[in-house]
Amino acid sequence: QTVVTQEPSFSVSPGGTVTLTCGLSSGSLSTSHYATWYRQTPGQAPRTLIYNTDTRSSGVPDRFFGSILGNKAALTITGAQADDESDYFCVLYLADGIWVFGGGTKLTVL
């Protein structure tokens, strides 16, 4: 069974740049996995940041950038702000209509 992996936690300094990653336990990752990135605060629905690997969702600032780095999908946040502190999730499309979420990364800005 394919597992989607994310760093459990990450920290970044205010104004700094951080790259979160999303990988597959087996196989190569490509644009055909349509990597999608979200952030979520407690009690709220996830907010879509990036879909289709690198397409920024409406209203998302260009500080958020999606890409593929090596064999992983990546979310890069530049100019980190205090309110970027949140849980970040990724999801990948595997095949046959199946999506799998990663376990999420808790980002701390300090």
Add this chain to the structure above:
Amino acid sequence: EVKLVESGGGLVQPGGSLRLSCATSGFVFDSFSMNWVRQPAGRGLEWVARIKHDGSQRSYVDAVKGRFTISRDSAKNVVYLDMNSLRADDTAVYFCVRDNYGLDYWGQGNLVTVPS
């Protein structure tokens, strides 16, 4: 404006059934596959089911196969999730999510509670 509004959740006893509905608007319903995603309190997200834009393919996570059925009504622009043989570990907020080369638009979620 794309809108997804879930309804039908609530408290149900183990072994019981429930139907979730997702009313959609603001986009061409027949052009998009639709999904259900759930999230137990304090935990991560789990994809549950997907139905292709034309209803020709339905996919499920192993944990719900044989118990849950996803369907859609193009006349009403609604997606359903019929849940049978419910268990305590099905307790979660259930989200309706549009599929657009990524799971892009989400509903606000609807709580389903199955006591242990």
